[in-house]
Amino acid sequence: MVTETEAYSSLINYLSDNLALFSQSSANTTVDTPTVMAIFEDQLAVQIIQVCGQNPQLRAADRNQIIKEVDAVMFDLEEVLGAVGQRPVTSEQLTFIHELTGLMKNIFDITINDIVSKYSQAG
Structure with a gap:
């Protein structure tokens, strides 16, 4: 389904290419700051x-x-991010995450539209 698409693989590669962003930590985080x-x-x-x-x-x-x-x-995100996934998120990382999850939503949108269109074709 989604995880088998070329678009998804490209997004995971995009995350991997930007992994350095997640190795940064910020002095502006608190105990209550959510993790990546x-x-x-x-x-x-x-x-x-x-x-x-x-x-x-x-x-x-x-x-x-x-x-x-x-x-x-x-699971794939945990594999790519490893230990940095447990660090408090920074504002730069938050911006990147919003962008990446929006792109993932687009992939799900396409897949779901394909599924729904098959309903129409079937009857």
Whole structure:
């Protein structure tokens, strides 16, 4: 599904190419500052809830598959980010995460549109 696309691979490569951004830490963080992975998880959840909400005709089995894809995405993010995923997020990292999760949403949008269009073709 999503994680098998060239677009997704390109996004993971984009993250890898910008990994140096995540090795930076900021003096402006506090104990309450969320971690990089927490922000990724929150942002992906918001994006996927939004895209699923825009497609109420999506079947339960397909929604379940999308959830599995999100789990796979989170696993890949943890693999790429490693220990830096547990660091407090900086404002620069937050901007990057917003951008990347928005691009991931676009990939999910395309995939879900393909699924929904198959419903129409089937009957």
